[in-house]
Amino acid sequence: MTDLPAAASLGAALDADSALAAFHRMWADLDRIGVHPTGTRRYSWTAEDAALRAWFTAQASARGMEVHTDANGNIRAWWGGRPADGDAGVVTGSHLDSVADGGKWDGPLGVLLGFLAVDVLAAAEARGEFTRRRSLGVVDYMDEEGTRFGVACLGSKLMSGALDPDKARGLTDADGVSLAEAMSAAGADPDRIGRDDVEIIRSGVQVEVHIEQGRQLVGLEAPVGVTSAIWPHGRWEFVFSGLADHAGTARLVDRKDAALPFASTVLAARAVAEELDARATFGRFHVEPGGPNVVPARVVALLDARAATDGVLTELVDRITSAAQEAGAVHGVDVTVSRISHAPVVEFDEELRELHGKLAAESGEYLPEVPTQAGHDSGILAPVMPTSMLFVRSPHGISHSPLEDAADADVIAGLRALVRSLAALAGED
Numbered sequence: 426m427t428d429l430p431a432a433a434s435l436g437a438a439l440d441a442d443s444a445l446a447a448f449h450r451m452w453a454d455l456d457r458i459g460v461h462p463t464g465t466r467r468y469s470w471t472a473e474d475a476a477l478r479a480w481f482t483a484q485a486s487a488r489g490m491e492v493h494t495d496a497n498g499n500i501r502a503w504w505g506g507r508p509a510d511g512d513a514g515v516v517t518g519s520h521l522d523s524v525a526d527g528g529k530w531d532g533p534l535g536v537l538l539g540f541l542a543v544d545v546l547a548a549a550e551a552r553g554e555f556t557r558r559r560s561l562g563v564v565d566y567m568d569e570e571g572t573r574f575g576v577a578c579l580g581s582k583l584m585s586g587a588l589d590p591d592k593a594r595g596l597t598d599a600d601g602v603s604l605a606e607a608m609s610a611a612g613a614d615p616d617r618i619g620r621d622d623v624e625i626i627r628s629g630v631q632v633e634v635h636i637e638q639g640r641q642l643v644g645l646e647a648p649v650g651v652t653s654a655i656w657p658h659g660r661w662e663f664v665f666s667g668l669a670d671h672a673g674t675a676r677l678v679d680r681k682d683a684a685l686p687f688a689s690t691v692l693a694a695r696a697v698a699e700e701l702d703a704r705a706t707f708g709r710f711h712v713e714p715g716g717p718n719v720v721p722a723r724v725v726a727l728l729d730a731r732a733a734t735d736g737v738l739t740e741l742v743d744r745i746t747s748a749a750q751e752a753g754a755v756h757g758v759d760v761t762v763s764r765i766s767h768a769p770v771v772e773f774d775e776e777l778r779e780l781h782g783k784l785a786a787e788s789g790e791y792l793p794e795v796p797t798q799a800g801h802d803s804g805i806l807a808p809v810m811p812t813s814m815l816f817v818r819s820p821h822g823i824s825h826s827p828l829e830d831a832a833d834a835d836v837i838a839g840l841r842a843l844v845r846s847l848a849a850l851a852g853e854d
């Protein structure tokens with residue numbers, strides 16, 4: 426071990442048993458927030474969100490880290506103090522919010538391993554084996570999943586300027602509460618949201634650990650991988666407007682049933698996605714007025730669409746839109762489609778990817794590169810700062826579900842990869 430270069434040896438030397446014990450303690454503590462028998466419910470600017478921020482602050486305080494919430498609701502804990510305006514640190518972390526009835530790993534894994542990496546590096550510094558030259562931040566980004574307001578990666582999109590602050594303030598949840606109102610109710614100031622160059626500079630460089638959402642690493646027999654790229658993806662709102670009528674007396678031929686073209690569109694989306702080797706999902710929709718004995722007057726549905734290139738994504742959404750309009754015409758139902766959000770293709774920073782690869786090679790570990798179809802804050806930030814991601818293998822690949830999982834040994838492999846990368850980045854002159 427001693428003949429390893431310094432950063433690699435810090436990863437190799439970490440005490441797996443004590444790191445796992447700390448991991449499971451933190452995990453149990455976090456489990457008390459928003460975990461239901463049907464899954465995890467952690468949505469932005471709610472009571473659960475406040476409890477998550479309190480948990481995060483307590484973890485930071487226990488380590489003597491300085492906590493700061495930025496103008497966009499992203500919260501960071503700094504080891505070595507928050508860098509002054511204009512100075513650059515190194516950031517790791519992820520997000521603590523969840524999808525509706527989600528799992529426990531998507532997001533929290535990266536935050537927990539961030540804190541544990543600080544523990545390992547601080548202990549190494551105390552032993553004289555590491556010198557921190559840049560402050561190291563652990564971050565929890567605001568509303569990564571977009572569960573409450575419909576737009577994913579709200580905190581990083583606002584920070585990077587990818588989302589217009591006025592548009593963001595006006596986003597509403599299922600109860601009609603706007604982001605501005607929700608932030609105000611939680612004691613945050615919605616007037617301050619928007620691109621934040623000082624925070625981008627302060628963040629410096631970011632390495633995010635995340636559970637893999639898929640089975641590529643299982644196939645490659647690798648506990649950890651480096652993310653190469655993210656597919657372009659986005660969300661589109663489809664509104665089908667027909668006419669309410671009596672479910673018994675209205676003759677079928679006279680109806681303008683909004684559910685019929687919607688149903689056709691769901692099937693068309695699947696068929697087009699298959700043909701283009703892409704993804705298309707209607708995961709959220711509601712029917713109005715929603716009476717069991719009323720012909721549906723309106724269906725409002727959100728399409729989540731993803732493809733390997735922006736060209737294919739455009740073709741995918743265009744063809745689903747055409748299918749919706751054709752089905753609407755058949756049933757006398759108006760169809761409107763509007764884009765809610767879009768994230769272009771991401772190629773993660775070459776130098777960071779090389780660094781992860783070099784450190785793995787020095788440690789004698791296999792660290793393959795894999796692309797992903799999932800969105801992440803690190804992808805949103807990639808155009809404005811160097812970012813990279815490390816994926817921890819998921820045994821069955823299922824995600825956005827309570828079935829999310831990872832083996833202890835793979836968690837430790839992820840922590841090792843993170844520690845040596847952060848040691849190299851925060852320890853360099």
Ligand code: HGY
Binds near residue numbers: 569577798799800
């Ligand atoms: O939806 C996504 O791709 C991510 O998991 N937020």
Ligand code: MN
Binds near residue numbers: 524531570825
């Ligand atoms: Mn997710």
Ligand code: MN
Binds near residue numbers: 520531532569635801
């Ligand atoms: Mn995530």
